[in-house]
Amino acid sequence: MAYSDKVVDHYTNPRNIGTLDKSKNTVGTGLVGAPECGDVMRLQIEVNHETGIIEDAKFKTFGCGSAIASSSLATEWLKGKSIDEALKIDNMEIVEELALPPVKIHCSVLAEDAIRSAINDYRAKNGLEPIESEKTHF
Amino acid sequence: MLKLPIYLDNNATTQVDPRVFEAMTPYFLEAYGNAASKSHPFGWKAEEAVDYAREQIAQLIGSSEKEIIFTSGATESNNLAIKGVFEMYASKGNHIITLSTEHKAILDTCKHLEKQGAEVTYLSVGGDGLVTVEAIEAAIKPNTILVTVMYGNNELGVLQPIREIGALCKSKGVLFHSDATQAVGKIPVDVMADHIDLMSFTAHKMYGPKGVGALYVRRKNPRVKVTAQMDGGGHERGMRSGTLNVPGIVGFGKACEIARLEMAEEGARLQKMRDRLEAALLQLEESYLNGNKEHRLPHTSNISFKYVEGEGLMMGIKDIAVSSGSACTSASLEPSYVLKSLGLDDELAHSSLRFGLGRFTTDEEIDFTIKCVSEAVNKLRDMSPLWEMFKEGIDLKSIEWSEH
Numbered sequence: 209m210a211y212s213d214k215v216v217d218h219y220t221n222p223r224n225i226g227t228l229d230k231s232k233n234t235v236g237t238g239l240v241g242a243p244e245c246g247d248v249m250r251l252q253i254e255v256n257h258e259t260g261i262i263e264d265a266k267f268k269t270f271g272c273g274s275a276i277a278s279s280s281l282a283t284e285w286l287k288g289k290s291i292d293e294a295l296k297i298d299n300m301e302i303v304e305e306l307a308l309p310p311v312k313i314h315c316s317v318l319a320e321d322a323i324r325s326a327i328n329d330y331r332a333k334n335g336l337e338p339i340e341s342e343k344t345h346f
Numbered sequence: 347m348l349k350l351p352i353y354l355d356n357n358a359t360t361q362v363d364p365r366v367f368e369a370m371t372p373y374f375l376e377a378y379g380n381a382a383s384k385s386h387p388f389g390w391k392a393e394e395a396v397d398y399a400r401e402q403i404a405q406l407i408g409s410s411e412k413e414i415i416f417t418s419g420a421t422e423s424n425n426l427a428i429k430g431v432f433e434m435y436a437s438k439g440n441h442i443i444t445l446s447t448e449h450k451a452i453l454d455t456c457k458h459l460e461k462q463g464a465e466v467t468y469l470s471v472g473g474d475g476l477v478t479v480e481a482i483e484a485a486i487k488p489n490t491i492l493v494t495v496m497y498g499n500n501e502l503g504v505l506q507p508i509r510e511i512g513a514l515c516k517s518k519g520v521l522f523h524s525d526a527t528q529a530v531g532k533i534p535v536d537v538m539a540d541h542i543d544l545m546s547f548t549a550h551k552m553y554g555p556k557g558v559g560a561l562y563v564r565r566k567n568p569r570v571k572v573t574a575q576m577d578g579g580g581h582e583r584g585m586r587s588g589t590l591n592v593p594g595i596v597g598f599g600k601a602c603e604i605a606r607l608e609m610a611e612e613g614a615r616l617q618k619m620r621d622r623l624e625a626a627l628l629q630l631e632e633s634y635l636n637g638n639k640e641h642r643l644p645h646t647s648n649i650s651f652k653y654v655e656g657e658g659l660m661m662g663i664k665d666i667a668v669s670s671g672s673a674c675t676s677a678s679l680e681p682s683y684v685l686k687s688l689g690l691d692d693e694l695a696h697s698s699l700r701f702g703l704g705r706f707t708t709d710e711e712i713d714f715t716i717k718c719v720s721e722a723v724n725k726l727r728d729m730s731p732l733w734e735m736f737k738e739g740i741d742l743k744s745i746e747w748s749e750h
Contacts, residue, residue: 211661219661225729242747243732244692246655246681250731268731272657276729321748 212307218277226266228252236330238322247271251322274312278319356704363553369600373593399599406602408536419559420527421451423546430572439489474638475504497529502637503646512541531605554601558594617644626716645703653733662722671698
């Protein structure tokens, strides 16, 4: 199976690899997936308390090229967005942007889960209720 | 000059040796007769070529040429052997013994027969991929008609104790089949010394063409028969109907002859290169060899690079053609069942690469592979959250993962 050019680009030049300081209450961390499934994504956001804008996003991913590309793209999209805007990122947008084939859709789902999980971690740290996912994935 | 991409997937298939190709060509355009045509020179010529190939093949495995049944490949040979014995020896029993690490052509054939009343024992293997003769002996029952154990494993390259298993089966009066697809042409295989009653092998794993294989069926001590699985003209002593693939068979014969003459030297050369590749890659932190180190094929190496996912790794070494135990592309997301049978954690199974060297592999290609794989592993570890946790001393088993 050949990868799309965009997947290859994100895999070769991943954006925003790294680690943010977990102890800060401006940082939210999402760790999703499982080693035995062959995919683990860790996505972190740093939110400006004043403006509510995501000012930085970092990731590290254990997984196939599509999983790496999905998380790399997610960090790119997150930067500069408000939490509400970030919550609107849909996995199918990632599928479209990266031209993921059907067998790789779970990679995009994982990236969406990682975003939500990072946001909820940030909310929890700041005494806010978690946001429940309204959609069900196929 | 190094030519890319590099082919290190010789357990999947091999390049046809130019000498094999050359031997085959006349049988497409000139001597294109049907080997079963007895009434004209076209048929005679084809039959003569087939007879000669049969001898070349028999010589490689120490059998008589009359014991070679041509098929379309090892999958068909395995089907014919197991289904054919199950039907032919139905009055003697219905129990078959095999291993959990066999190729799907064996396992799925056995599963098929279970639906038809067969009782199948799937023996597990040790952490090194090997079964013990004692385990086989303990599994043999009065209704056991067949033991089928692969010679060399396709994923790991490990070699089962075939000779001992053969001797055991002989002493118990149980037929012994071996799927020797990976071994024939690579290491000395002798059906007499190994006490093998039926053996599957194929041309395309030993620099011959695809689409032609053989089933060795013993004719003496004991005389073995299999029920044909296809009805037709009664070719191949009635065991496998269908017009013979004459060019393919000629190529198969030539490939066997070359293998017999060059095996010792080639095996030593490949092993030296394989060992060099392996030693360099095992220098990487947290990399592990899968399967027994001593008892294995000279050209195969299966290594897990912990905390790096196999498919992602293959993408990073796109100029090198290898296989991975990771099955990220399959809907099941299940890693290799062979690696799991060794008791490997799923994450190690997901992190494995199989390197299969071959006749045309060069030292230069091995140098490039060492460099490329090492760089890719290091790069992917830098972006692996698992590697970071490992480095921080976090036990991955202590984390509650969200399975998906």
